[in-house]
Amino acid sequence: MVAHLSRLARLGLTDAEMEAILPQLRAILAAVDRLQEADVSGVDATAQIGGLYDVMRDDQVDPGLTAEEALANAPSHEAGLLRVPAIQ
Amino acid sequence: MSLLDLSISELGRGLRAREFSSVELAGEALGRAESLDGRLGSFLRTTPELALEQARAADRRLADEADPPALCGIPIGHKDVLCTRGVETTAGSRILEGFRPPYDATVVARLARDGAVVVGKMNCDEFAMGSSNENSGFQPTVNPWDEERVPGGSSGGSAAAVAARLTVAALGTDTGGSVRLPASFCGVVGVKPSYGRVSRYGVIAFASSLDQVGPLAKTVEDAQLVLSCIAGPDRRDSTTSPAPVSDLAGALREGVRGLRLGIPREYVEAGLEDGIKAVFESACRWLEAEGAELVEVSLPSTEYALAAYYVIAPAEVSSNLARMDGIRFGPGEPQAPSLLEAYELARNRGFGPEVRRRVALGTFVLSSGYYDAYYLRAQKVRTLVAQDFSRVFERVDALISPTAPTPAFRLGERTHDPLAMYATDALTLPANLAGISGLSVPAGFTAGLPVGVQVLGPYLGEAMCLRVGAAVERAADVWRRVPAGFDG
Numbered sequence: 001m002v003a004h005l006s007r008l009a010r011l012g013l014t015d016a017e018m019e020a021i022l023p024q025l026r027a028i029l030a031a032v033d034r035l036q037e038a039d040v041s042g043v044d045a046t047a048q049i050g051g052l053y054d055v056m057r058d059d060q061v062d063p064g065l066t067a068e069e070a071l072a073n074a075p076s077h078e079a080g081l082l083r084v085p086a087i088q
Numbered sequence: 089m090s091l092l093d094l095s096i097s098e099l100g101r102g103l104r105a106r107e108f109s110s111v112e113l114a115g116e117a118l119g120r121a122e123s124l125d126g127r128l129g130s131f132l133r134t135t136p137e138l139a140l141e142q143a144r145a146a147d148r149r150l151a152d153e154a155d156p157p158a159l160c161g162i163p164i165g166h167k168d169v170l171c172t173r174g175v176e177t178t179a180g181s182r183i184l185e186g187f188r189p190p191y192d193a194t195v196v197a198r199l200a201r202d203g204a205v206v207v208g209k210m211n212c213d214e215f216a217m218g219s220s221n222e223n224s225g226f227q228p229t230v231n232p233w234d235e236e237r238v239p240g241g242s243s244g245g246s247a248a249a250v251a252a253r254l255t256v257a258a259l260g261t262d263t264g265g266s267v268r269l270p271a272s273f274c275g276v277v278g279v280k281p282s283y284g285r286v287s288r289y290g291v292i293a294f295a296s297s298l299d300q301v302g303p304l305a306k307t308v309e310d311a312q313l314v315l316s317c318i319a320g321p322d323r324r325d326s327t328t329s330p331a332p333v334s335d336l337a338g339a340l341r342e343g344v345r346g347l348r349l350g351i352p353r354e355y356v357e358a359g360l361e362d363g364i365k366a367v368f369e370s371a372c373r374w375l376e377a378e379g380a381e382l383v384e385v386s387l388p389s390t391e392y393a394l395a396a397y398y399v400i401a402p403a404e405v406s407s408n409l410a411r412m413d414g415i416r417f418g419p420g421e422p423q424a425p426s427l428l429e430a431y432e433l434a435r436n437r438g439f440g441p442e443v444r445r446r447v448a449l450g451t452f453v454l455s456s457g458y459y460d461a462y463y464l465r466a467q468k469v470r471t472l473v474a475q476d477f478s479r480v481f482e483r484v485d486a487l488i489s490p491t492a493p494t495p496a497f498r499l500g501e502r503t504h505d506p507l508a509m510y511a512t513d514a515l516t517l518p519a520n521l522a523g524i525s526g527l528s529v530p531a532g533f534t535a536g537l538p539v540g541v542q543v544l545g546p547y548l549g550e551a552m553c554l555r556v557g558a559a560v561e562r563a564a565d566v567w568r569r570v571p572a573g574f575d576g
Contacts, residue, residue: 005448005451008451008455009406009435009447009448009451010413010428010435011432011435011436011439011444012429012431012432012433012436013436013444017436017444021441021444021448024445024506025445025448025449025452027507028398028445028449028507029452031394031395032398032399032462034391034392034395035392035395035399035466035469036461036465037392038389038392038469040465040468040469040471040472043468043471043472044468044471045467045470046467046468046470046471047297047467048327049283049284049297049474049522049523049547050283050284050327050329050547052284052326052327052329052330055326055327057323057326065191069190072190073187073188073190073416073417074415074416074417075414075415075418075419075420075421075422076420076422082415082416083422084415084422085422085424085425085426085427085429086426086427087426088425088426088427088428
C-alpha cells in the first residue's frame, strides 16, 4: 500500500522510510475509522462553508507578472521557459 | 520595561505625541529579536531593511496626516506561510528554501497600506501542519514561559514572539487551531476569523476549506485593530464573504450583561487537566459576575470531529501540495535523470515526516475504493458538526471553553505519537470544520504556564467573540505579565 501511495504522491520514499510510515498510517486510519460509527444517513456532504457559489466579478484587466518575474524562482529555465528533465 | 510592553493604542499615542518614532520602535523590536531570539527561535528571518524603510514612511505619515491609521508605525511579524514580495517565504519547509514571492498576500498588503512595519517572518510547523512548532523544517521554537516546552503550533513563532515582546503583533493562520492553540500556550490573544472573513490570497495553502488568517497580539483590542485592517472582501479571493465587516471596535466596550453563554458539555467533561479546569471555572465566575448567563449545551458530533478533520485536512493537503514539485520554485532537482525522479527527489528531500504522513494519508482517503468510506463520510460528519453549532447558536450568543485540555507540553513529548499530537487540537478544530468565528484569550496560569479560554461565536460573529474575550481579559488582568528573562 505505502509503495503505491508513495508513487502516486511522488514522495519517493525509501524502503526504510516506508517501513517507518506504515504503522503510523495504520494507527491514524484505525483512529479515523471512528467515522464509520456516525449516523450520516440522509446527511449532505459539506465541501465548503459560506454558501458562495459561482462568484463572478467584472473582467477587469490588471497588470500581472512578467515572464521574468514568473520564472525568477525556478531552479532551471531557458529562453523564457521552464526547463525540466525529460519525461521517460 | 520595553516599548514592546505597550499596547497598540498606547504606542499610537506615544508615536503621535513624538515621544518616540516608528524607526526607534522598530529598532527596539529588532534589537530584542537580535539579542533574545537565539533562545526562542521564533523568527525564521528578520527584515531590518524593509522595517527601516516602512518605519521611515510611517514616521512621515505620522507627521503629515491628521488621522493616520491605528497601525501606522506598529511592528508586526508575518507567519512564514504568508507571501511577502521579494522576502524569502518558506512556510517552514525546505522545499521552498530560497523562494521569494513576486507578490504580497492581501493581508500583508493591507497591513502595509495602513503603515504597519514588518519586522520579520515567523517560524511555524512545516506548511502549518502541527501543534507544537516541532515540525518546522528549520528549527523548533520554544515557549518563552518555559524554554523546555513547546509554544504550540502551528503559528508558534508568531505567538512566542508576541509573548516575549519581540514584535507588537503577528499574523498566524488557523486551520484546526493553529492561532488559538499557540495563543493559549504562550499567553497571548489569538483570533480565528470565520471562514471567508479574511482573504487567503497569497497564503500558502494547507487545507483550503479550513484555512483562515488571524492576528496574535497581547490584548483583545490589539487583535481587533489588526483584524479590522485585514478583514473584508477581496476580489482576489472568491471565497471571501461579501458581507461588510461589523463594528469590531465598538464590541470591546459593550460588556457581557444579558448575554447567554453556552458551555459545551463535550468540551469540559473529559480529559481536562485540573489546572486548566480551575482557570476556566474562574473565568466562568467572572463572566457571571459581569452579568452573563451561563448554560450547559451539547455538541453531540464532537466525538467524530477529530476523525473528520484528519480525513478532510490531509485530503486537501495531498492536492494542494502537488504544486510543490521543485519545477517553478524551491531548490528542485533539475539535474535528475527524468522528470519523475526530479519530482520524487525534490519532494523526498524537501518534505519532513509530518508532511509526508499527511500527503500519504490524503492520497489514500481520496483514492478510488476508499473515497466513499473516508472522504465522503468525513464531509457528511462535517455537516453534522456544523449543524450542532447552528443549533446551539439559536439559544446562546457564544460558547466558552478552555482552548486546550492541557497547558504547553514538553518538547519531544508528543513527536513520537502523531495521534497524541493530533488530539491537542480537539477543542479547536470543530470551529474550523463549521467555519465559525473564535478566539483564545489568556485567563490565568497553572504552575507558571499560561491558560487560554476559547470563545466561539457564530459565522461572522467576530464582534461577539471580541466582546466576550474583552470581558475575560479585564477580569483576568494578566496581559502585562512578561515571561521571566524577557522583561526589560
